[in-house]
Amino acid sequence: MKPDEELKQVAQEVSVCTRCNLHYSRKNAVPGEGPANAEILFIGEGPGFHENEQGRPFVGAAGKYLDDLLAKINMKRSEVFIANVVKCRPPGNRDPQPDELAACSEYLERQIQAINPRAIVTLGRFSMAHFLPNAKISEIHGQAMRVKGRLIIAMYHPAAGLHQRSLMSAIEEDFMRLPELIASHASQPDRQAAESADTTNNVREEKKEPKQLSLF
Ligand code: URA
Numbered sequence: 748m749k750p751d752e753e754l755k756q757v758a759q760e761v762s763v764c765t766r767c768n769l770h771y772s773r774k775n776a777v778p779g780e781g782p783a784n785a786e787i788l789f790i791g792e793g794p795g796f797h798e799n800e801q802g803r804p805f806v807g808a809a810g811k812y813l814d815d816l817l818a819k820i821n822m823k824r825s826e827v828f829i830a831n832v833v834k835c836r837p838p839g840n841r842d843p844q845p846d847e848l849a850a851c852s853e854y855l856e857r858q859i860q861a862i863n864p865r866a867i868v869t870l871g872r873f874s875m876a877h878f879l880p881n882a883k884i885s886e887i888h889g890q891a892m893r894v895k896g897r898l899i900i901a902m903y904h905p906a907a908g909l910h911q912r913s914l915m916s917a918i919e920e921d922f923m924r925l926p927e928l929i930a931s932h933a934s935q936p937d938r939q940a941a942e943s944a945d946t947t948n949n950v951r952e953e954k955k956e957p958k959q960l961s962l963f
């Protein structure tokens with residue numbers, strides 16, 4: 748299947764998915780959006796109130812901040828793909844539960860395979876944990892890591908920056924470094940090697956330390 752067709756297929760399946768309990772309370776599932784050939788894939792946590800209303804990712808306050816951050820690096824939302832680790836809103840914006848994350852991860856993996864991005868930027872600890880289950884975001888944010896051939900850059904969630912002034916400068920610094928970080932680490936052979944590898948970390952792989960590519 749062509750990438751854009753696969754993304755449409757994932758979105759269609761997500762819209763009627765009943766794999767986890769989050770389907771009971773959702774108004775609209777939020778599969779994610781962006782071009783199939785996006786170079787950067789941003790992955791957030793899950794839909795909040797506004798996203799659940801509209802069926803679109805990052806349309807509330809955190810989304811506006813994300814747009815501002817993208818603007819700082821001369822990027823537009825329409826150039827990047829934005830998805831979440833869970834596609835349906837956890838009631839009251841509670842944390843997604845392990846069974847919900849596990850149930851939803853196949854959709855995210857299919858999106859990653861279809862888009863085959865140069866870099867994946869995780870926003871917040873739940874999307875970081877999809878790739879790096881043992882990492883601490885305070886220790887690795889803004890660094891380039893290689894997980895099964897994919898370039899992963901973990902960042903604080905934009906909502907965390909809105910709530911905690913001290914994190915805002917870290918988020919902005921991490922964003923400003925993003926273009927250079929991607930340019931220096933995203934090589935074509937790695938992307939090709941990654942094309943068929945599932946990036947979900949499971950218990951068997953947890954002990955493996957990710958290769959650290961840069962330290963600031
Ligand atoms: N926060 C997220 O993690 N994802 C969204 O889509 C919106 C807010």
Ligand code: SF4
Nearest residue numbers: 764766767770835851
């Ligand atoms: Fe399905 Fe994911 Fe929604 Fe759960 S959160 S119902 S697994 S689409």
